[in-house]
Amino acid sequence: MNPASASPSPDARTVRRAVAASAIGNATEWFDYGVYAVSVAYITHNFFPGPAGTLLALSTFAFSFLIRPLGGMVWGPLGDRFGRKRVLALTILLxxxxxxxxxxxxxxxVLGIAAPVLLILLRAVQGFSTGGEYGGAATFMAEYAPDRRRGFFGSFLEFGTLAGFAFGSLIVLMGETFVGNDAMNDWGWRVPFLLAAPLGLIGLYLRSRLAETPVFQELEAAGKSEKSASMGLKDLVVKYWPSVLTLAGLVIALNVVNYTLLTYMPTYLETVAGLESQTVLTIMFIAQFVMMLVIPAAGALSDRVGRKPLWYASLIGLFVLAIPMFMLLGAGSWWPLVGFGILGLLYIPQLATISATFPAMFPAHVRYAGFAITYNVSTSLFGGTAPLYNQAGIEAFGNPLFPAFSMMAACVIGLVSVRFMRETSGASLRGTELPGTEAPAGSHQVGQLQQK
Structure with missing residues (x-):
């Protein structure tokens, strides 16, 4: 694209508003997953009574992820054709x-079997909406952020992720502290879920005040957004399959670790490590809060040294320390906080760079669809099912280190994928061609259309 025809780069205030709108929407999404993760005992008690209740509650969590690819296939092409903003407004409402x-x-x-059926249906709606929400929010933020600071600004999307998890843990911890476990089992578990309504309205308000991303405006001006809906899926399979395979491997590594640490860990610490509920909630909140504080620094560091070095460091560190840290999780006292905290900090370099790395792997006219579909298929198969297969593995083999082994296997897949990943630090996201093979952060040739 001719630089002269490019729409002007957004000012700093607009970028900050775009970051806030994306992050708050993402926080709303992951607030739900965080609340469900720390409320598995309440969900089991109220919807799945019986000896297999915990597995059924975790299966319901996993089921929503099986719907996510369908959401990605619907929302992704729509987002490439009609705009990121419109689709994100619908997904956050759903x-x-x-x-x-x-x-x-x-x-x-009260309702018998109809109660868990309704719960499963609502989880399916959540999975369908999330199939467009996460990929769209990451694309939206990445296309607004300046090229040379995309890692820093993009990290706030995952700041929102951790904020959602931490807020969910805090709300349930406050309930346990002030009204007690019996009241939480009876009615208190409802309160965190009801809080999603005001959070969603805040996110919708912020998003409604923003214009479309400069990148999508250029696509519309060039008439390429109309082509996206009909040609996007075909282009992904025929022209961009290497990017699809590379991203799939990265997502497997990312989300096996993510859902083992942030979603399955409360169940693990209670049922396997034998910790009290309030202790588990405290550990989760402290560790997630510290991760929130660190994540912007990791995003900024990726702008300076590149995304690939951070991914290598994270994957190798997790592979080496997974077993020792899981041994600490069962050591009693506050050693579980140390083990979980170290694993969480090792995971941060991956988490901080998602929205700076993954959208840049596809050209603009198939970016939303490429990210949403690939991300959600991999997540549904390997990420959202992590709590279920980790719990089932422990029960089948009687080995509390089973989750560590699954994380290590995912890290191996991730290391292979990073080898084929383009370095996207500093690269422009404008235009309909893929970024260059290498784009060093200091290069004056890449990202020239969007530099400040």
Missing amino acids: MAGATCAIGLLPTYS
Whole structure:
């Protein structure tokens, strides 16, 4: 594209608003997953009574991820054709509405089998909306951020992720502290789910005040957004399959670790390590809060040294220390906080660079679809199912280190994928061609259309 025809880069205030809108929407999405993760005991009690209740509750969590690829296939092409902003407005409404509705559901004691069926249906709605929400939010933020600071600004999307998890842990911890476990089992578990409604409205308000991304405006001006819906999926398979395979491997590594640490860990610490519920909630909140503080620094560092060195450091560190840290999780006292904290900090370099790395692997006219579909297929198969297969593995083999082995296997897949990943630090996201093979952060040739 001719630089002269490019739309002007957004000012700093607009970029900050775009970052806030993306992060708050993402926080709403992951607030739900965080609340569900730390409420598995309550969900089991109210919807899945019986000896297999915990596995059924985790299966319901995993089921929503099986719907996510469908959401990606629907929302992704729509986002490439009609705009990122419009699709994100719809997905956040669906997500917040379904989460709030869970807080209003009658329990098994009232409706019988209909109660868990309704819960599963609402989780399916959440999965469908999330299939467009996460890929769209990452694309939206990446296309607004300046090229040379995309890692820093993009890290705030995952700041929102951790904020959602941490806020969910904090709300449930406050409930346990002030009203007690019995009240939480009876009615208190509903409150965190109901809070999704105001969070979703705040995110929707912020998003509605923003214009479309400069990149999408250029696509519209060039008439290429109309082509995206019909040609996007075909282009992904025929022209961009190497990027699809590389991203799939990276997502496997990322999300096996993510859902083992941030979603399955409360269940693991209670059922395997034998910790009290309030202790588990405290550990989760402290570790997630510290991770929130660190993540912007990791994003900024990726702008200076590149994304690939951070991914290598994270994957190698997790592979080497997974078993020792999981041994600390069962050591009693506050050693689980140390083990979980170290694993969480080793994971941060991956988490901090998602929205700076993954959208840049596809050209603009198939970016939303490429990211959303590939990300959600890999996540549904290997990420969202992590709590279920980790718990099942422990019960089948009687080995509490099973989750460490699954993380190590995912890290091996990730290391192979990083080898084929383009270095996207400093590269421009404008235009309909893929970024160059290498784009050093100090290069004056890349990203020239969007430099400040």
